[in-house]
Amino acid sequence: xxxxxxxxxxxxxxxxxxxxxxxxxxxxxxxxxxxxxxxxxxxxxxxxxxxxxxxxxxxxxxxxxxxxxxxxxxxxxxxxxxxxxxxxxxxxxxxxxxxxxxxxxxxxxxxxxxxxxxxxxxxxxxxxxxxxxxxxxxxxxxxxxxxxxxxxxxxxxxxxxxxxxxxxxxxxxxxxxxxxxxxxxxxxxxxxxxxxxxxxxxxxxxxxxxxxxxxxxxxxxxxxxxxxxxxxxxxxxxxxxxxxxxxxxxxxxxxxxxxxxxxxxxxxxxxxxxxxxxxxxxxxxxxxxxxxxxxxxxxxxxxxxxxxx
Amino acid sequence: xxxxxxxxxxxxxxxxxxxxxxxxxxxxxxxxxxxxxxxxxxxxxxxxxxxxxxxxxxxxxxxxxxxxxxxxxxxxxxxxxxxxxxxxxxxxxxxxxxxxxxxxxxxxxxxxxxxxxxxxxxxxxxxxxxxxxxxxxxxxxxxxxxxxxxxxxxxxxxxxxxxxxxxxxxxxxxxxxxxxxxxxxxxxxxxxxxxxxxxxxxxxxxxxxxxxxxxxxxxxxxxxxxxxxxxxxxxxxxxxxxxxxxxxxxxxxxxxxxxxxxxxxxxxxxxxxxxxxxxxxxxxxxxxxxxxxxxxxxxxxxxxxxxxxxxxxxxxxxxxxxxxxxxxxxxxxxxxxxxxxxxxxxxxxxxxxxxxxxxxxxxxxxxxxxxxxxxxxxxxxxxxxxxxxxxxxxxxxxxxxxxxxxxxxxxxxxxxxxxxxxxxxxxxxxxxxxxxxxxxxxxxxxxxxxxxxxxxx
Numbered sequence: 222x223x224x225x226x227x228x229x230x231x232x233x234x235x236x237x238x239x240x241x242x243x244x245x246x247x248x249x250x251x252x253x254x255x256x257x258x259x260x261x262x263x264x265x266x267x268x269x270x271x272x273x274x275x276x277x278x279x280x281x282x283x284x285x286x287x288x289x290x291x292x293x294x295x296x297x298x299x300x301x302x303x304x305x306x307x308x309x310x311x312x313x314x315x316x317x318x319x320x321x322x323x324x325x326x327x328x329x330x331x332x333x334x335x336x337x338x339x340x341x342x343x344x345x346x347x348x349x350x351x352x353x354x355x356x357x358x359x360x361x362x363x364x365x366x367x368x369x370x371x372x373x374x375x376x377x378x379x380x381x382x383x384x385x386x387x388x389x390x391x392x393x394x395x396x397x398x399x400x401x402x403x404x405x406x407x408x409x410x411x412x413x414x415x416x417x418x419x420x421x422x423x424x425x426x427x428x429x430x431x432x433x434x435x436x437x438x439x440x441x442x443x444x445x446x447x448x449x450x451x452x453x454x455x456x457x458x459x460x461x462x463x464x465x466x467x468x469x470x471x472x473x474x475x476x477x478x479x480x481x482x483x484x485x486x487x488x489x490x491x492x493x494x495x496x497x498x499x500x501x502x503x504x505x506x507x508x509x510x511x512x513x514x515x516x517x518x519x520x521x522x523x524x525x526x527x528x529x530x
Numbered sequence: 531x532x533x534x535x536x537x538x539x540x541x542x543x544x545x546x547x548x549x550x551x552x553x554x555x556x557x558x559x560x561x562x563x564x565x566x567x568x569x570x571x572x573x574x575x576x577x578x579x580x581x582x583x584x585x586x587x588x589x590x591x592x593x594x595x596x597x598x599x600x601x602x603x604x605x606x607x608x609x610x611x612x613x614x615x616x617x618x619x620x621x622x623x624x625x626x627x628x629x630x631x632x633x634x635x636x637x638x639x640x641x642x643x644x645x646x647x648x649x650x651x652x653x654x655x656x657x658x659x660x661x662x663x664x665x666x667x668x669x670x671x672x673x674x675x676x677x678x679x680x681x682x683x684x685x686x687x688x689x690x691x692x693x694x695x696x697x698x699x700x701x702x703x704x705x706x707x708x709x710x711x712x713x714x715x716x717x718x719x720x721x722x723x724x725x726x727x728x729x730x731x732x733x734x735x736x737x738x739x740x741x742x743x744x745x746x747x748x749x750x751x752x753x754x755x756x757x758x759x760x761x762x763x764x765x766x767x768x769x770x771x772x773x774x775x776x777x778x779x780x781x782x783x784x785x786x787x788x789x790x791x792x793x794x795x796x797x798x799x800x801x802x803x804x805x806x807x808x809x810x811x812x813x814x815x816x817x818x819x820x821x822x823x824x825x826x827x828x829x830x831x832x833x834x835x836x837x838x839x840x841x842x843x844x845x846x847x848x849x850x851x852x853x854x855x856x857x858x859x860x861x862x863x864x865x866x867x868x869x870x871x872x873x874x875x876x877x878x879x880x881x882x883x884x885x886x887x888x889x890x891x892x893x894x895x896x897x898x899x900x901x902x903x904x905x906x907x908x909x910x911x912x913x914x915x916x917x918x919x920x921x922x923x924x925x926x927x928x929x930x931x932x933x934x935x936x937x938x939x940x941x942x943x944x945x946x947x948x949x950x951x952x953x954x955x956x957x958x959x960x961x962x963x964x965x966x967x968x969x970x971x972x973x974x975x976x977x978x979x980x981x982x983x984x985x986x987x
Contacts, residue, residue, distance in 0.1 A: 276659075276662040359810060378810055379810075470960075487953070491949045492950050
């Protein structure tokens with residue numbers, strides 16, 4: 222690919238032809254990207270500096286929307302809720318998915334059946350899954366509180382008590398970790414067998430093998446999953462919206478389910494503050510960017526790529 | 531070097547290619563949709579212009595107009611019948627109806643180039659959409675056609691008004707001005723007639739609430755914020771208001787604050803966590819496990835669409851006027867009105883035809899037929915007394931037609947900032963009901979938050 226040398230004068234005619242052909246073939250994507258991604262992104266940044274209600278021409282207000290954000294208690298509340306679901310949710314979910322992947326990787330009879338079963342919940346649409354869980358979490362008749370009662374614990378009022386609504390969602394999240402499990406499973410099967418053989422000869426325990434062989438070997442997958450889950454949990458929307466239905470309000474009990482994107486949606490489509498909502502979107506972008514940067518910067522210390530030292 | 535050159539060439543090429551494409555797209559859009567973002571603000575004078583345009587159009591051809599509703603397929607029967615009838619009798623307009631259009635879809639449609647000609651939506655969308663310039667001001671049409679807004683139930687018509695102009699017509703209205711109760715619960719508690727005043731309601735609630743040995747509620751008399759926190763109904767019952775003549779918002783006026791303190795008193799009486807726990811275990815509304823049907827809940831704020839068959843004479847559910855504050859007997863018959871509104875988008879192409887169809891929807895005959903088919907309350911006052919509605923199969927609606935005549939019906943003022951206002955009320959009312967803030971503090975917060983919006987818009 223990287224052909225060093227060549228002539229520094231410019232691109233020869235033949236190469237220009239190739240370039241044009243290439244552009245022509247990639248143009249569906251390029252056009253799509255420009256119209257449906259780049260253009261909206263740039264426009265939203267412009268709108269974030271205006272007061273805009275979808276109908277009247279945008280009115281330039283400079284940084285007012287951003288200033289107002291920092292004085293908006295619901296901005297902080299929704300950011301807190303979102304950080305909560307991200308920080309409390311992502312790492313346990315990944316750990317759980319990895320544990321499941323390790324189990325599903327074990328050579329047992331009916332392996333493929335287990336794998337199918339653990340992946341199945343992932344196929345349930347978010348709304349349907351959430352509605353199902355609302356029954357499980359029902360504080361009087363729900364299976365979860367019944368189980369807790371059987372061992373002598375009075376279960377909380379999951380969906381109504383503002384302290385428990387987010388933990389409910391985290392709990393439900395374990396159910397939908399099938400995709401991560403499958404990807405971990407794929408990563409696990411890529412770990413060279415000879416490492417384990419060598420470790421076994423040296424008498425390393427399973428625990429030791431996991432931390433010195435398995436975990437470093439699959440660390441690129443961990444990095445990938447971490448970033449993807451971070452992004453998706455910053456955009457947390459559907460499940461929170463459905464759970465809030467239990468109290469018939471958009472943000473749930475005491476706005477404990479007012480996630481950032483739900484608040485953004487409220488500002489945009491209920492209050493018609495498109496400018497403010499655009500500013501919120503850009504703020505979210507900055508926060509996600511910051512988190513992703515931190516993860517990337519630290520990743521050099523814990524991510525190992527095959528062949529690298 | 532080559533690499534760099536090749537890359538920069540690619541980039542330049544792509545940019546040129548796509549810029550030209552974008553330019554092409556842009557001009558296309560302008561031609562087709564006649565909808566540039568700025569047209570919204572300058573289109574105040576457009577109704578007359580466009581009406582002339584369509585008048586001069588060929589009169590022979592039938593004009594097709596699109597009518598979007600929120601109704602699901604399941605509920606669309608009665609409205610479909612009306613539309614079919616219109617299409618059969620009208621010689622120059624064909625109405626094409628499209629159901630299942632929720633407000634978000636509607637908003638997208640009326641802001642885009644190809645807006646439907648007439649839409650049915652929830653009344654609280656009219657304020658923000660009208661203020662944004664998306665909804666046609668009906669003043670001209672009303673005065674030209676001689677439509678008498680006085681024939682419409684005032685509480686419903688009032689909801690269509692933003693800054694003293696009518697932007698929509700209330701096709702139907704829902705009304706909360708009744709108390710529904712479980713007859714068996716009443717009989718078991720030895721209660722022979724429904725409560726008259728709010729004080730009695732509270733007293734009844736105590737008598738109708740049962741707890742087991744552990745202090746857990748097993749049956750409850752009344753939950754003021756079930757099934758939702760009602761930030762309009764309760765202030766209406768106490769004679770509250772939301773804005774005064776000088777443009778000052780009044781969520782913290784005395785009656786409003788009282789209405790929240792009253793709701794709070796139930797939680798003080800029965801306990802926050804007990805009510806919450808009991809509430810979350812109640813059966814699903816609208817099913818045979820509905821708490822009012824099973825008797826888990828004895829009394830309930832009733833709308834005209836609740837317990838349609840069960841509230842008949844021999845049914846398990848009783849209906850009564852909602853109680854009033856004992857010290858304000860003049861507030862008897864108070865209730866909240868929530869209409870569904872039909873409106874014409876500013877960008878609609880066939881506004882004249884849409885107005886004609888809208889007038890058809892608001893005729894007494896149409897209203898009567900729809901009320902009969904869909905069991906709703908007509909919004910034309912004269913229709914409330916129409917003999918055609920006094921048929922046996924419609925019997926459970928009769929007393930609601932009577933109550934719809936009350937002068938004490940009210941609703942939330944429509945405005946550009948209505949959704950912010952309602953949202954703030956819900957959030958702060960919730961805090962007050964739970965006792966985090968006092969009712970006065972909570973409502974002062976709302977005033978502080980909303981006054982700037984009221985001043986700005």
